Amino acid sequence: MSFENMGLEPEFLRALEERGYTEPTPIQKEAIPVALEGRDLVGSAQTGTGKTAAFLLPILQRLGGGKRGKTRALILVPTRELAEQVLNSARAYGKFSKLKYAAVYGGVGMEPQTRALKSGVDIVVATPGRFLDHMGRGHVDSTKLEVLVLDEADRMLDMGFAHDVNKILDSLPVERQTLFFSATISADVDRLARRALNDHAAVEIGHRTEAAEGIEHVLVAVDKTEKRGVLAKKLEEMPHGRTLVFTRTKYGADKLARHLRKEGANVTAIHGGKTQASRNKALDRFKKGKVRVLVATDVAARGIDVDNIAMVVNYDVPRDPEIYVHRVGRTARAGARGVALTLMSPDESMMMWGVEKFMGRTFHRHVVPGFEPAVAPVQPREIKPVRRAGRGLGSRRGGARRR
Numbered sequence: 001m002s003f004e005n006m007g008l009e010p011e012f013l014r015a016l017e018e019r020g021y022t023e024p025t026p027i028q029k030e031a032i033p034v035a036l037e038g039r040d041l042v043g044s045a046q047t048g049t050g051k052t053a054a055f056l057l058p059i060l061q062r063l064g065g066g067k068r069g070k071t072r073a074l075i076l077v078p079t080r081e082l083a084e085q086v087l088n089s090a091r092a093y094g095k096f097s098k099l100k101y102a103a104v105y106g107g108v109g110m111e112p113q114t115r116a117l118k119s120g121v122d123i124v125v126a127t128p129g130r131f132l133d134h135m136g137r138g139h140v141d142s143t144k145l146e147v148l149v150l151d152e153a154d155r156m157l158d159m160g161f162a163h164d165v166n167k168i169l170d171s172l173p174v175e176r177q178t179l180f181f182s183a184t185i186s187a188d189v190d191r192l193a194r195r196a197l198n199d200h201a202a203v204e205i206g207h208r209t210e211a212a213e214g215i216e217h218v219l220v221a222v223d224k225t226e227k228r229g230v231l232a233k234k235l236e237e238m239p240h241g242r243t244l245v246f247t248r249t250k251y252g253a254d255k256l257a258r259h260l261r262k263e264g265a266n267v268t269a270i271h272g273g274k275t276q277a278s279r280n281k282a283l284d285r286f287k288k289g290k291v292r293v294l295v296a297t298d299v300a301a302r303g304i305d306v307d308n309i310a311m312v313v314n315y316d317v318p319r320d321p322e323i324y325v326h327r328v329g330r331t332a333r334a335g336a337r338g339v340a341l342t343l344m345s346p347d348e349s350m351m352m353w354g355v356e357k358f359m360g361r362t363f364h365r366h367v368v369p370g371f372e373p374a375v376a377p378v379q380p381r382e383i384k385p386v387r388r389a390g391r392g393l394g395s396r397r398g399g400a401r402r403r
């Protein structure tokens with residue numbers, strides 16, 4: 001399946017060619033034909049799988065020339081960073097179409113957004129709270145809405161947007177196409193999906209908890225005090241490619257960055273305690289390859305869109321298995337390969353087991369010579385893989401299946 005034989009019009013093929021995309025990613029192969037048929041879908045896909053193009057291309061094609069002065073597609077996203085990213089992607093993929101777009105999100109003034117909305121945009125990318133604000137003030141007319149996208153639905157729920165999203169759903173035309181994406185599909189996400197979608201026609205794509213293929217998961221058992229030593233050594237062994245290191249706390253992020261710098265690594269840290277300007281600067285340096293290692297907390301890393309991350313490091317085992325999937329999804333994007341290194345101290349072994357149960361697989365506990373933990377790690381029993389019909393994400397055999 002190539003972009004050409006998916007039924008995309010030449011203007012989009014041209015835009016894709018300009019972006020240098022030669023082959024669709026697995027989720028694009030599955031989602032684009034389904035969405036082009038006008039059907040609803042639930043996609044289990046994290047950042048890095050190419051999901052943005054998977055929903056944008058069919059929408060752009062469906063809306064065609066635009067210019068009806070009413071909002072015809074609404075894309076709900078959890079954060080302003082993601083809103084900006086989706087808007088930029090829409091501009092890129094829709095380069096040769098005449099559609100108008102706007103992004104609306106909180107934390108900035110209403111006025112420019114109001115002006116944009118009132119000028120009549122075809123596609124609105126929005127965070128739920130700010131969209132409701134505009135709706136309440138009559139700045140958007142969504143009575144002619146044709147397509148709704150919920151992107152990173154799990155994150156929207158995590159961030160407390162359930163109420164806002166439900167309110168938006170209640171106000172939209174029932175006859176519409178809904179495309180629903182979430183990295184993970186918990187019971188709450190499933191409930192939201194059922195509410196948002198025309199259940200009978202929805203096609204489900206992607207495996208529910210599988211992180212992108214192409215990721216090599218490396219689990220190292222090590223005492224807490226030795227973690228930074230192991231990390232410095234791993235960075236030395238892998239001198240090429242960008243590395244994103246996650247720590248649980250801001251304090252931990254700074255301290256670790258300082259230590260790694262002393263060990264000679266080219267490193268910077270971003271976290272919620274820094275100003276937006278300094279975060280942007282650090283991110284920019286990382287993107288441009290001026291720093292190779294970025295230490296970040298989960299909150300600060302939200303919405304980071306950097307390709308070619310060779311290694312993601314869980315300096316602490318995440319408390320929530322879904323966070324593990326999110327974090328490691330930053331590497332091995334768009335078919336590339338990547339390493340997910342997790343440093344596990346003895347007190348974190350239960351949390352790691354939680355991650356493994358969630359992923360449906362166990363990881364071998366490695367020890368690094370010179371950094372052996374005081375108590376040798378215990379290898380848990382194998383988890384029998386549950387085979388689902390039509391498994392998807394990244395799978396060559398993966399086919400769409402009906403719910």
Ligand code: AMP
Pocket residue numbers: 020021022023024025028046047048049050051052053307333334
């Ligand atoms: P996303 O998962 O939508 O955030 O996309 C992840 C990254 O992959 C983005 O930087 C896209 O520009 C890139 N990408 C999306 N589709 C393709 C493709 N078919 N070929 C190469 N890169 C792609």
